[in-house]
Structure formats: C-alpha cells, structure tokens
Amino acid sequence: MCVKLLPQPDICMSSDVIIQAIVSGLLMGLIYALVAVGLSLIFGLMEIVNFAHGEFLMLSMFFSFWLWVLVGLDPLLSIPLVAAALAICGFATHYGIVRHILKAPMLAQICATFGLAIAIRSLAQFLWTPDFRTIQDPLVAGRIEIGGIFIGQPQLVAGLVCLTAFIGLWLFVSRTETGLALQATAQDREAAAVMGIPTDRMFALGWAIGLACVAVAGSMLSAFYFVFPDVGINFALLAFVAVALGGFGSIMGSLAAGISIGLVESLGGVLISPSYKSLIVFGLYFAVVLIRPTGLFGRY
Amino acid sequence: MLLELKNLEVAYGDYQVVWGVSLNVDEGEVVTLLGPNGSGKSTVLNTISGLVPVMRGDILVSGASIIGRPTHHRAGLGIAHVLERRRVFPHLTVQQNLLLGAWHREARSKRDATIAKVASMFPILRDRANQLANSLSGGEQQMLALARGLMAMPRLLMVDEPFLGLAPQIVEQMKDIFENIRKTGIAILFIEQNVRLALSMADRGYVLESGRLAVAGESKSLVNDKTVRKVFLGE
Numbered sequence A: 001m002c003v004k005l006l007p008q009p010d011i012c013m014s015s016d017v018i019i020q021a022i023v024s025g026l027l028m029g030l031i032y033a034l035v036a037v038g039l040s041l042i043f044g045l046m047e048i049v050n051f052a053h054g055e056f057l058m059l060s061m062f063f064s065f066w067l068w069v070l071v072g073l074d075p076l077l078s079i080p081l082v083a084a085a086l087a088i089c090g091f092a093t094h095y096g097i098v099r100h101i102l103k104a105p106m107l108a109q110i111c112a113t114f115g116l117a118i119a120i121r122s123l124a125q126f127l128w129t130p131d132f133r134t135i136q137d138p139l140v141a142g143r144i145e146i147g148g149i150f151i152g153q154p155q156l157v158a159g160l161v162c163l164t165a166f167i168g169l170w171l172f173v174s175r176t177e178t179g180l181a182l183q184a185t186a187q188d189r190e191a192a193a194v195m196g197i198p199t200d201r202m203f204a205l206g207w208a209i210g211l212a213c214v215a216v217a218g219s220m221l222s223a224f225y226f227v228f229p230d231v232g233i234n235f236a237l238l239a240f241v242a243v244a245l246g247g248f249g250s251i252m253g254s255l256a257a258g259i260s261i262g263l264v265e266s267l268g269g270v271l272i273s274p275s276y277k278s279l280i281v282f283g284l285y286f287a288v289v290l291i292r293p294t295g296l297f298g299r300y
Numbered sequence B: 001m002l003l004e005l006k007n008l009e010v011a012y013g014d015y016q017v018v019w020g021v022s023l024n025v026d027e028g029e030v031v032t033l034l035g036p037n038g039s040g041k042s043t044v045l046n047t048i049s050g051l052v053p054v055m056r057g058d059i060l061v062s063g064a065s066i067i068g069r070p071t072h073h074r075a076g077l078g079i080a081h082v083l084e085r086r087r088v089f090p091h092l093t094v095q096q097n098l099l100l101g102a103w104h105r106e107a108r109s110k111r112d113a114t115i116a117k118v119a120s121m122f123p124i125l126r127d128r129a130n131q132l133a134n135s136l137s138g139g140e141q142q143m144l145a146l147a148r149g150l151m152a153m154p155r156l157l158m159v160d161e162p163f164l165g166l167a168p169q170i171v172e173q174m175k176d177i178f179e180n181i182r183k184t185g186i187a188i189l190f191i192e193q194n195v196r197l198a199l200s201m202a203d204r205g206y207v208l209e210s211g212r213l214a215v216a217g218e219s220k221s222l223v224n225d226k227t228v229r230k231v232f233l234g235e
C-alpha cells in the first residue's frame, strides 16, 4: 500500500510506516495521559492550576536517574520509590503552599505555583547543571519487531506501566470510599465537609496522587529520554492541552486526550513533517476549544 | 440543652451580618428560624456547622463549646446540615450520595441499617438508587439532600429552606417526612420564609431581622404576633 505525503505528494510511504507511527504515538500518548491526569485531578479537586507540573515530572526523572547512577536501581524497579518521593512532594506542596492560597485571588494562586516551578527548575539547574543526561543500559532496552513494526521496548513497557497506573487510579477514584470522598470534595467541598469528610486532607491526598502519577510517567520516561532541568516544560504544555481537551477533572477524558495528542503528534510527524508536530497538536487544541469549550468529556 | 447559641456575632470580612443572636434547641424539638431575605438565617446555620467562623459569642453542643472545631468534626457531634439549595453531589449516584452521608465513624458502622431505614422513608430514592443525582427533579434532589443528612444519624438536623421551589403536593409530602423524622426523636432546626407553613410545623420559632433577633417564642404565640407581621409584611 502507498500513502501520499502531503507536502511531497510524489513520495510514497508504506503502510508499515503509518502503523509504526500509530503504535509509537499510542505509547507516547499513554505517558502524556498520565502526566495530564495528575494535573486534571488537582484542578478538578480545588480549582488550582499546577504550573509546576512539568517541574515535578523533571524532578521524578532526576530521582529515577540518580537512583540508577548512585544505587544502580533500574527506573522500572524504582517506580515505587520515586512515586513515594513525589507523593511526599505533593503533601508538602499542599500543606506548605496551596492550602494557604485556596481563598486567595486567582492571580496570587497562579504566582504561587508558577513561582514554585521556577524555584524547582532553578534548583535543578544549580544542583545538577543544565546538562542532558541519559540512563545507559536500562533493564529493558532495544526493540522488538512484530510483523515489520519496530517497537522500542522501553516505550512499550512505559506505555503498559502508564496504562496500569491509569486503571489503578480509575479503580481507586471510582470504587473505593476514599475515592468517592475525593470526588465528593471535588464536586462540592462545603457539602462534603458538613458530612464529616476532611476536605483539607482530601486536597492533600489529591496532590499526592496527582504527583505520584507524574512520578510513574517520569520514571518510565527517564529510561529512554534525556533528563535535564527544562525537560518538563514541553510535557507540561502538552498536559495542559490534554486537560483542556479531556475536560477539567475528567480521568477518562485525560486518557483519551493524552492518547489523541500522542497519535496526532506522531502521525502528523510522518504524514506532514516532524517540524510541524507541535503546531498540529495545538491546532487540534484550538479546534476542540472553539467547538466544545468544556472539553470532549464531562467531569470524572 | 442540645444546641445553644450565646450572643453570636458573625462577620464576612468587615461586614457584620449577625448581631448578638442567642438561640437554643432542646433534644427532640422542632424549631424554625424565620426572617426575610438577607436577614442572616443561612449565616447562622453555616456558623453552627463551622463553614463560617464565629466573631464573638459561643456555640455549645450538649453544654460543650464547639468553637474552633473544624467543620468535618461537627457531623460526629451529631449535627447534620442540609445546605441551602440542596447541594447534592451532582455527578455521583443517589446511592453514592447516601453512602457518603454516613462518613463519620459511628454513622459508618451502622450504615447498612440506616440506609434501609432511610430508603423506607424515601421510596423514590430506592427506585433511583443508581441514577446520577443531577438527573433527579428538584423535589427529588431535596429528598436526597434530606436523606443524606439523615445518613449521618444526627441528633440535630439543620435544614436550610427545604420547601424552596417545591410544588404544593410535594410540600405536603415533605411535611409528612419531617413529622416522621421528629417521631424518631431527632431535633430539627429549619429555615423557612413562609411563616404560616413554618409555624404549623415547629414547636418554637425565632425571627431574625437584619441579623438581630426580632422576636422568639412558641409557634402558637408567634402566629398572631405583631412584630412578626411587621417584619414580614412591613405592617
């Protein structure tokens, strides 16, 4: 089969390349989705936008990197440690900063998490220099071939781990009593409080879970992606797009939006041009925002 | 005494809206808090449940001050608050809304028994158990809000304008439900703007005017009270 490239209609592309792009887009999309769901969860819960989300992703990648360098722990095995570390960061962020600005004007809230982002990034540059680092010889490396399609094994494992984390998160939020209380707090914090639900603790839990999601994504990324202080910026940007597409506070919406972004990015990369892939993603974003400002899905 | 407010004063920022209100509710009593729009009725209830801080004065439950206790501790003290405008969790099912009502430890341990009791009181909710709360009609949502309050096994049920926007036959149904709740020994403190309706249900009433108590007393004596007429009809 032959697929015509848009800018160069005389060049013919095999369907393998398309399938290849779909598979890699899907796997990358699962990572985007997990980053996005953390952002969405925090926003849905307390209407605070975490502008430091990308920096927490960067932190988790560095944690994963250093655990590999210093202790020899593979990113795949250090997921629980990195997730726990980021959950603690989540508690600290809530109790140290966010709970004090919940009733503050919007601008103050933006400045608080934005300031936190800059502080974390500067600290990372100071501690670890702006160098690009990679993890050599991770446990899972190389690629496998299935019917002419090549799949990077780290990407495959990353996608599966992220999907598992997603399912776990969804089961937790929709099936457990604490998850229900989290949803109740998101939907009406005063009504939840008068029923005895400790809303402040729910907020802290939301931060911890949101950042733990980021940690899982970051750990998996560190196995095949450069680790450097600015690495979170682009991922955070895509996460914002995913949250806007998926609907604020919607878990399944984040999943669908993350995957869509991964697919659009990688298909756009091969069908149009790799240099346009961000443009295509943001084009999709504008289209959806104009047509359905509340996102493609409702809350939760 | 189950609930006592002593010279309660409340302000939003610099703007004081409640001035020296004293009020009490005894075990098993039905008491109504009356007053025109903006007179501070909701503010008083919100202060009792801790959503709004007290500026001066005291709130006692069974003789002990609860000032400074966070809102989420107050359900465990036996106070349930059905907020103004129902405030059900819109994207959760009826069943989930009810389960969440029994959050504090004591209520949770008896949750299954309570839910059976509540379901027999509100058969409509049993039929709609798996429906999302925001798909219910206004009257049904008010039933759900009330039922959710009962799930906390309160000693005092505070309800803010339970009859607002209800059709006349639903009002009658709701009155019967209140009567049934009273029979179980739960004290009720409710807000209502329809004086006649409120006084037909309550043992006693308090009338607020611009954040101050204008008059208080037995329902029988308030029905024909001059001050009540003045407050509500401007006579």
Ligand SMILES: Nc1ncnc2c1ncn2[C@@H]1O[C@H](COP(=O)(O)OP(=O)(O)OP(=O)(O)O)[C@@H](O)[C@H]1O
Residues within 6 Å of the ligand: B012, B015, B017, B035, B036, B037, B038, B039, B040, B041, B042, B043, B044, B084
């Ligand atoms: N969150 C708030 N911030 C500032 N002022 C408020 C707030 N809530 C209420 N107020 C003011 O406090 C006063 C009393 O309001 P409250 O809601 O207690 O009255 P109400 O008697 O319940 O009125 P209604 O019958 O309309 O429900 C009003 O003047 C109102 O504008």
Ligand SMILES: [Mg+2]
Residues within 6 Å of the ligand: B041, B042, B043, B084, B160
């Ligand atoms: Mg009111």
